[in-house]
Amino acid sequence: MSVDRVDVRTAFVWAAAGFMLLQAAVMPAVSGLNYSSKSLLCAVVNGICNGLGILFLLAAMRNGGKASIVESLAALYPLFVVMLSPTLLRERLSSFHLVGIGCAVLAAVLLSVDSPASSQRAPGSMKV
Amino acid sequence: MGTGSITSEHVWREASSEATSSVDQRDVVVCEPSAPPLKHPDIDQDRILAAQTSRPAAAMTQPGPATDLNLAAPSIFDAQVAALVSAVRRSLKTKWFWYAIASSLCWTGWAFTAKIGSKEIPPATMEFISSFGFVLVSLGVLRRKSPASDKSSAGKCFALISGILLALGGISLYGAYRTGYNASMITAVTSLYPVVTVFCAVGFLREKLNKMQVVGLLFAVAAMFILSL
Numbered sequence: 001m002s003v004d005r006v007d008v009r010t011a012f013v014w015a016a017a018g019f020m021l022l023q024a025a026v027m028p029a030v031s032g033l034n035y036s037s038k039s040l041l042c043a044v045v046n047g048i049c050n051g052l053g054i055l056f057l058l059a060a061m062r063n064g065g066k067a068s069i070v071e072s073l074a075a076l077y078p079l080f081v082v083m084l085s086p087t088l089l090r091e092r093l094s095s096f097h098l099v100g101i102g103c104a105v106l107a108a109v110l111l112s113v114d115s116p117a118s119s120q121r122a123p124g125s126m127k128v
Numbered sequence: 129m130g131t132g133s134i135t136s137e138h139v140w141r142e143a144s145s146e147a148t149s150s151v152d153q154r155d156v157v158v159c160e161p162s163a164p165p166l167k168h169p170d171i172d173q174d175r176i177l178a179a180q181t182s183r184p185a186a187a188m189t190q191p192g193p194a195t196d197l198n199l200a201a202p203s204i205f206d207a208q209v210a211a212l213v214s215a216v217r218r219s220l221k222t223k224w225f226w227y228a229i230a231s232s233l234c235w236t237g238w239a240f241t242a243k244i245g246s247k248e249i250p251p252a253t254m255e256f257i258s259s260f261g262f263v264l265v266s267l268g269v270l271r272r273k274s275p276a277s278d279k280s281s282a283g284k285c286f287a288l289i290s291g292i293l294l295a296l297g298g299i300s301l302y303g304a305y306r307t308g309y310n311a312s313m314i315t316a317v318t319s320l321y322p323v324v325t326v327f328c329a330v331g332f333l334r335e336k337l338n339k340m341q342v343v344g345l346l347f348a349v350a351a352m353f354i355l356s357l
Contacts, residue, residue, distance in 0.1 A: 006283030009269045014284045016266040018291025022299065023259045035249050042245030043254050046238055047261020053234035054294070055265065056227045065224030068322075068329035069341060072348045073228040075322040078355035080236040088240060100354030103347045110344025112219040113212060 008058045015054065069111050079104040212340070251302045297321075319356040323349060 006014075053074070060070040079101060085091040219225045246254050304314045326345060329335045337345070 006280050006287065009272060011283065011287040011290075012269050013266050014287035015291035015294065016262055018288040018293075019262060019295045020259060021292060022295035023256055027256055035253075039245050039248040040257065042241045043249055043257035044261040044264070046241035046245055046254065047258030047263075048265055049234045049238035049241060049261075050258060051262040051265030053231045053238060055269065056231035056234060060224040060227035060231060063223040063227060065222075065228060066329065066335045066337075067333060068326040068335050068337065068345075070224060070228045070231075071325040071329075072322045072345055073225075074231040074235065075319070075352060076348060077232040077235040077239065078319070078352065080233060081239045082355050084236065084240070089243065096354060100351050103354060104351035107344045107347035107351050109212075109216060110340045110347060112225055113215040113338065113340040113344070 008055065008062045011058050012051075012055050015058075016051070073108060073111055076104050076108055079108075215340075251305055255298050255302060316353050316356045319352045320349060322352070 057070060057074055060074070061067055082093065082097050082101060086093055242254065249257065301314075301318055304318070323345075326337075330337070
């Protein structure tokens with residue numbers, strides 16, 4: 001509803017403002033400097049990835065994607081996590097995971113079957 | 129004389145019963161008057177027999193038009209697959225699809241950094257520190273000028289509410305983890321949040337989904353549940 005009325009960048013900045021409003025509620029009592037620089041870097045990169053994910057999500061909706069489809073497609077990120085975890089985290093895939101991967105790929109294909117009218121480019125689309 | 133006499137009627141009956149028992153059923157079919165004359169009887173007969181043996185029994189019992197439909201079925205299936213492929217190709221050319229994939233990839237990075245970082249940092253502190261990363265992205269976005277047309281206060285208000293709800297969602301998630309309940313079950317249940325989005329989008333935004341997308345959503349829900357366990 002937001003990106004129907006304002007630009008993606010404006011929507012994101014206001015969403016970030018709303019996000020920061022409640023961060024005081026989770027402000028830790030312990031200083032953040034007690035942790036290793038690697039973990040702190042991971043935490044900051046975590047926030048950057050989260051922010052970029054939301055930015056791209058807003059851009060997808062602004063460019064003609066339906067909220068229901070875009071949200072469901074983006075929420076399939078565990079597919080990439082499971083596929084990359086053997087390489088990056090040295091985790092082993094079970095047959096259960098393979099079933100999940102199959103379902104996710106099938107879901108992505110079927111969700112992308114959209115009518116031509118709804119996939120038209122919206123006016124004022126964002127340039128990233 | 130009376131009992132041993134053979135009349136002409138007896139002779140005719142004997143002859144006709146012998147004839148029907150000795151004649152093969154296939155010969156009767158071949159000799160049907162409706163059957164067209166064969167130009168090359170040996171070759172054509174082999175072809176007919178081969179076609180009859182290759183067809184399934186159910187198809188052989190059906191009359192002509194139904195058999196034609198059975199033969200045309202693969203072409204209808206091919207047409208449906210071709211329509212599906214062309215629809216997917218059409219979506220691959222749209223920007224929204226690739227933005228959604230980019231979003232998915234960014235959250236893949238989010239999941240990996242969360243996994244690595246949370247080995248040392250508690251979840252709530254992780255949420256707080258990661259908000260600085262969120263601010264960094266906001267600062268990067270603020271450097272670019274917004275269009276002058278962005279005057280809608282309703283749009284900004286909706287964006288503000290979405291940010292507050294995002295933070296509330298994160299805080300609630302960490303609160304759920306603190307209860308000590310099975311973490312994988314909490315993750316599995318919370319990963320199904322797009323279901324709520326779909327209901328809201330269909331209910332409030334009047335979005336229409338085709339049959340393929342509805343089936344896709346069911347597969348997506350199954351995949352999210354399985355992969356988050």
